[in-house]
Amino acid sequence: MFGLGFVEILIIFLVAIIFINPKDLPKLFRRLGRLVQQLRDIRDSSVRYMRRIEREIEEEDRNDGTPAEEAEHEAEAKEP
Numbered sequence: 001m002f003g004l005g006f007v008e009i010l011i012i013f014l015v016a017i018i019f020i021n022p023k024d025l026p027k028l029f030r031r032l033g034r035l036v037q038q039l040r041d042i043r044d045s046s047v048r049y050m051r052r053i054e055r056e057i058e059e060e061d062r063n064d065g066t067p068a069e070e071a072e073h074e075a076e077a078k079e080p
Helices: 006-019 022-063 067-078
Strands: none
Touching (some): 006 022
16 A cells, blocks of 8 residues: 555564554554545446446547448448
């Protein structure tokens, strides 16, 4: 996740234990978990949006083809 390896996560955890009250760690990790989930939701939403736009563009390209292009596509489709 985020290109962090085990060692980096361990160092972050140790620094958090030193500088943050241990009683506050569960709250901090819950907040971080929510943040990561929100970032994933934003990423997934963006990917879905981009795929929808790509499909719409492809559909427009197919529907806006000139007769010569349509004949060419039909000929290609008929070939075995």
